[in-house]
Amino acid sequence: xxxxxxxxxxxxxxxxxxxxxxxxxxxxxxxxxxxxxxxxxxxxxxxxxxxxxxxxxxxxxxxxxxxxxxxxxxxxxxxxxxxxxxxxxxxxxxxxxxxxxxxxxxxxxxxxxxxxxxxxxxxxxxxxxxxxxxxxxxxxxxxxxxxxxxxxxxxxxxxxxxxxxxxxxxxxxxxxxxxxxxxxxxxxxxxxxxxxxxxxxxxxxxxxxxxxxxxxxxxxxxxxxxxxxxxxxxxxxxxxxxxxxxxxxxxxxxxxxxxxxxxxxxxxxxxxxxxxxxxxxxxxxxxxxxxxxxxxxxxxxxxxxxxxxxxxxxxxxxxxxxxxxxxxxxxxxxxxxxxxxxxxxxxxxxxxxxxxxxxxxxxxxxxxxxxxxxxxxxxxxxxxxxxxxxxxxxxxxxxxxxxxxxxxxxxxxxxxxxxxxxxxxxxxxxxxxxxxxxxxxxxxxxxxxxxxxxxxxxxxxxxxxxxxxxxx
Amino acid sequence: xxxxxxxxxxxxxxxxxxxxxxxxxxxxxxxxxxxxxxxxxxxxxxxxxxxxxxxxxxxxxxxxxxxxxxxxxxxxxxxxxxxxxxxxxxxxxxxxxxxxxxxxxxxxxxxxxxxxxxxxxxxxxxxxxxxxxxxxxxxxxxxxxxxxxxxxxxxxxxxxxxxxxxxxxxxxxxxxxxxxxxxxxxxxxxxxxxxxxxxxxxxxxxxxxxxxxxxxx
Numbered sequence: 001x002x003x004x005x006x007x008x009x010x011x012x013x014x015x016x017x018x019x020x021x022x023x024x025x026x027x028x029x030x031x032x033x034x035x036x037x038x039x040x041x042x043x044x045x046x047x048x049x050x051x052x053x054x055x056x057x058x059x060x061x062x063x064x065x066x067x068x069x070x071x072x073x074x075x076x077x078x079x080x081x082x083x084x085x086x087x088x089x090x091x092x093x094x095x096x097x098x099x100x101x102x103x104x105x106x107x108x109x110x111x112x113x114x115x116x117x118x119x120x121x122x123x124x125x126x127x128x129x130x131x132x133x134x135x136x137x138x139x140x141x142x143x144x145x146x147x148x149x150x151x152x153x154x155x156x157x158x159x160x161x162x163x164x165x166x167x168x169x170x171x172x173x174x175x176x177x178x179x180x181x182x183x184x185x186x187x188x189x190x191x192x193x194x195x196x197x198x199x200x201x202x203x204x205x206x207x208x209x210x211x212x213x214x215x216x217x218x219x220x221x222x223x224x225x226x227x228x229x230x231x232x233x234x235x236x237x238x239x240x241x242x243x244x245x246x247x248x249x250x251x252x253x254x255x256x257x258x259x260x261x262x263x264x265x266x267x268x269x270x271x272x273x274x275x276x277x278x279x280x281x282x283x284x285x286x287x288x289x290x291x292x293x294x295x296x297x298x299x300x301x302x303x304x305x306x307x308x309x310x311x312x313x314x315x316x317x318x319x320x321x322x323x324x325x326x327x328x329x330x331x332x333x334x335x336x337x338x339x340x341x342x343x344x345x346x347x348x349x350x351x352x353x354x355x356x357x358x359x360x361x362x363x364x365x366x367x368x369x370x371x372x373x374x375x376x377x378x379x380x381x382x383x384x385x386x387x388x389x390x391x392x393x394x395x396x397x398x399x400x401x402x403x404x405x406x407x408x409x410x411x412x413x414x415x416x417x418x419x420x421x422x423x424x425x426x427x428x429x430x431x432x433x434x435x436x437x438x439x440x441x442x443x444x445x446x447x448x449x450x451x452x453x454x455x456x457x458x459x460x461x462x463x464x465x466x467x468x469x470x471x472x
Numbered sequence: 473x474x475x476x477x478x479x480x481x482x483x484x485x486x487x488x489x490x491x492x493x494x495x496x497x498x499x500x501x502x503x504x505x506x507x508x509x510x511x512x513x514x515x516x517x518x519x520x521x522x523x524x525x526x527x528x529x530x531x532x533x534x535x536x537x538x539x540x541x542x543x544x545x546x547x548x549x550x551x552x553x554x555x556x557x558x559x560x561x562x563x564x565x566x567x568x569x570x571x572x573x574x575x576x577x578x579x580x581x582x583x584x585x586x587x588x589x590x591x592x593x594x595x596x597x598x599x600x601x602x603x604x605x606x607x608x609x610x611x612x613x614x615x616x617x618x619x620x621x622x623x624x625x626x627x628x629x630x631x632x633x634x635x636x637x638x639x640x641x642x643x644x645x646x647x648x649x650x651x652x653x654x655x656x657x658x659x660x661x662x663x664x665x666x667x668x669x670x671x672x673x674x675x676x677x678x679x680x681x682x683x684x685x686x687x688x689x
Contacts, residue, residue: 016671017664021645025664027671029682037564039505048658053668056685065503084503084526091505102686123686127679135563135587149563149587152507153594153657161661163668167644199490200557203586233560235586256681264681299490320489320555327488418499439494439561445523 003274005171006240007206010146010271014129016163025163028057029128032114033101033155035062035092036420037133041156042095052099053162059123060096060103062089063113064420068383068410072422076106085421112386112412115139115227115353119219120388122252126241126268131158136353136436138229141238142222144245144271146206148235170280172205172234173273176213178287183470185363186221187355187434187453189213190228191293195303197283202234205281208273209239213287219248220359227354228436231300240272294340294466295438295451297328302438303451304340306468312336331440332448333428341466343450346429348373348380348461349443350407350454352417355434356385358392360454364407365398367458367469373406374464380407381423383415407461419444432460474596475654479577480623481550483614485540486515491554492561493588497570501526510566511573515541545618553610554581558599559588568595578624580631582607593647596654598624600631600641626652 004012016025038060045051052058065085072079077093080086089106096103104110110117115136118124124140130147131137133155140147150164158164174193194201207229214222222239229237239245246265249255256264291305302325304311313325313336329336334343350356350364361384373380382402384390390412393399399409416423417435425431425447434457435442438449452460459469501513503526512530517523519541521534535542541549552571558581559567568591571579578598592599602610613633614620623632626648632638650657661668676683 017667019646021649023644023646025661025667027668027675036502040507040565043505043507050658056683056687059686082503088503088505102688121686125681128682133563133565135561151563151565151568151587151591151594153565153591157658157661160658161665161668162672163661163664165646165657165661199560200583200585203557203583230561230587233557233585254684254686256684260681264679267679299492324489418494420499420502437492437494437561439492441498441517442494445498445517 002278003276005273005277005279006144006208006238006271007146007169007171007236008277010127010129011168013127014146023165023167026129026166027163028131028158030124030130031058031158032118032130032132032137033058033060034064034114034134035088036064037152038095038155039088039091040152041159044156045159050160052101052159055100057162058101058159060092060101061111061114061117062092062106064414064418065089066106066413067421068413068415068423070411073107073411082422109387109391112389113353113356113414116356116385116389119143119223120252120386122249122255125249125255126245126271131164135230136227138235138237139223139227139353141226141229141236142219143249144238144241144268146236146238149230169206169236170204172202172207172281173279174207174209175211175282175284176287177211177284178213179216180213180287180290183292183455183468184290185453185455186217186224188290188293190225191295191300191303191451192290193285194228194232194300195293196285197232199231199299199301200233202229202232205234206236206238207232207234209237214239215242218359219244220357223357224354228300231436241268292453292456292468294456296332296334296340297325298331298438298440300436300438300451302328306340306456306466308340310334310336310338310340343430344376344465345432345460346378347425347431348377348457349416349431349433349435350457351381351383351385351415352435353385353414354436355454356383356389358389360434361389361393361398363454364458365401367455367462367472368405368407369401371405371462373461376464377461380461381410381416382407383410384412386412416443418442432457432466473594473654473656476577476596476598476626476651478623478625479550480621481577482546482548483551483553483610483620483622484546484549485611485614486552486554487611489555490557490560493559493564493567494561496559496567497564500524502564502566507569508573510570511575514570514574515539548575550575550577551622551624552576552579553607553614554579555607556582558584560585563587565591565594568592568597572597580607580610593651594657596651598626598651600624602631602639602641606639
């Protein structure tokens with residue numbers, strides 16, 4: 001019999017009941033919640049007079065709607081200027097208070113983007129099943145966990161039953177071999193992968209990221225990669241446990257201690273795919289072939305190396321794809337054949353659940369150090385992923401370097417990644433963004449998003465247009 | 473949840489691949505704490521010429537008359553014809569809520585994004601996968617004939633065109649059963665509460681660290 005993949009092992013360990021119809025009940029260890037996708041779930045619980053099955057498995061924090069300026073944050077929820085945002089954040093607070101759920105409230109130091117605070121606090125651990133009403137939950141897969149996004153009905157279901165009705169996904173291995181060149185980061189790796197497999201390439205699969213490049217990658221880098229599994233169509237992305245995983249988890253607030261720690265580590269060491277495991281699909285990429293990436297269109301698969309030119313729809317034979325390229329060029333205000341490095345930017349955004357961890361802030365600061373944001377750039381925002389990241393960056397003096405260079409240093413939240421708060425693009429503006437989606441209107445009505453790494457976003461802010469960070 | 477058995481209704485086009493959930497319902501409308509009322513903002517940025525605001529009365533807003541859902545011939549449509557990877561992007565259940573609230577009961581496409589697909593079933597919205605060729609044929613027939621109606625029969629698992637041509641589709645037994653009967657998932661799962669408790673007990677012995685409570689301080 002063939003060995004098991006990491007995903008097979010995680011699935012088997014959480015199987016409560018396999019049903020005759022092919023669906024299964026899967027036990028959920030950790031449930032992270034935020035203000036946008038939960039109000040209707042709590043309402044459902046109330047209407048049916050149900051209580052959370054295991055209230056201590058839930059952690060809450062507001063992130064999507066929170067303002068990021070110190071002024072607007074000063075007086076907490078009451079100070080949120082947008083009344084609709086304020087009600088949503090207040091509703092989360094009220095629901096958590098009513099049901100006895102631990103919440104890192106708006107001005108708690110531990111508040112932050114759900115997918116940043118999970119690993120950071122040790123609330124999310126290797127070997128867990130982790131869900132959240134948010135598609136970027138796969139971020140936690142970097143820990144060697146089965147983590148994915150769910151809808152609001154499922155949020156209610158998990159709260160009420162501690163289980164998810166699921167169907168086993170297929171196994172896909174994305175192997176990136178060799179080593180990366182200077183200036184190429186985890187973000188470039190995942191963008192290159194999406195460029196290769198397409199936005200639907202991983203639909204129906206759980207992706208394991210393997211190969212030397214991921215073994216060499218930091219935990220933060222692995223989180224960036226797993227975070228964007230959904231942009232390749234896969235609900236879950238994961239990386240096998242190794243020493244880096246164990247070292248990362250050790251000592252975190254909610255990580256096991258003492259004897260339990262030893263037992264947990266012994267268990268976690270098994271969280272790797274067996275040598276003879278069989279994957280339904282394998283994609284191999286040479287790490288050395290990856291260059292710094294910039295997305296040019298309105299889907300994450302519309303991405304190219306920084307030294308490339310914008311594609312010409314005339315070269316595309318598939319009619320649906322061809323019209324997709326035409327529409328993207330029109331929306332993005334770009335010409336076929338235009339050099340990527342000739343695209344000027346109006347704003348830069350460094351943040352989001354993809355790239356707002358300490359390593360990301362360091363990468364941006366390293367590029368920004370001793371330089372200035374270009375005159376044509378209206379705004380260059382740096383939004384740390386959590387209060388903890390913010391404090392650490394300030395301890396390292398990164399905030400000063402960034403502010404000195406002309407960047408704005410903000411309070412933690414999702415911010416301009418999806419512009420549910422006040423941070424947004426103006427109509428027609430181009431943004432070098434470290435976020436995860438370049439969909440039409442995502443960062444603001446008519447806004448034009450280009451997905452890049454933190455180093456590349458900082459470099460674009462300095463140059464005023466896209467540039468290979470190695471050439472700056 | 474409302475049940476789904478049979479629907480016969482006008483088909484309308486969303487003729488592009490990779491329609492994402494931001495397109496289906498833009499983020500500024502996700503601030504609602506209710507499940508209803510999203511229909512007027514379905515495809516907001518494509519449907520209207522101005523920028524929409526939450527809680528806004530949309531009746532006076534300028535319509536984009538190049539957008540098919542605004543064409544007179546597609547008014548009252550209950551079936552949306554779409555291209556590959558429909559519903560990609562975020563996990564927002566507001567996407568099926570908006571489609572449902574607008575009046576759609578069914579989306580037909582060659583493929584769907586996983587989370588959207590899953591969310592649809594929870595809301596009595598039936599996503600049907602048909603091959604590229606069949607979807608292309610349905611698009612052609614729909615464009616060629618005003619008032620083009622499709623009949624969807626969940627029990628029989630068929631989509632039937634006005635000429636009587638019928639196409640079968642696949643669906644999980646469990647999902648079909650829930651949709652046909654409008655069943656609440658939670659109630660069904662709680663019938664297995666003993667299984668869940670037994671699993672929990674065993675697991676607590678073998679991996680107690682997974683049950684570490686998250687405490688306030």
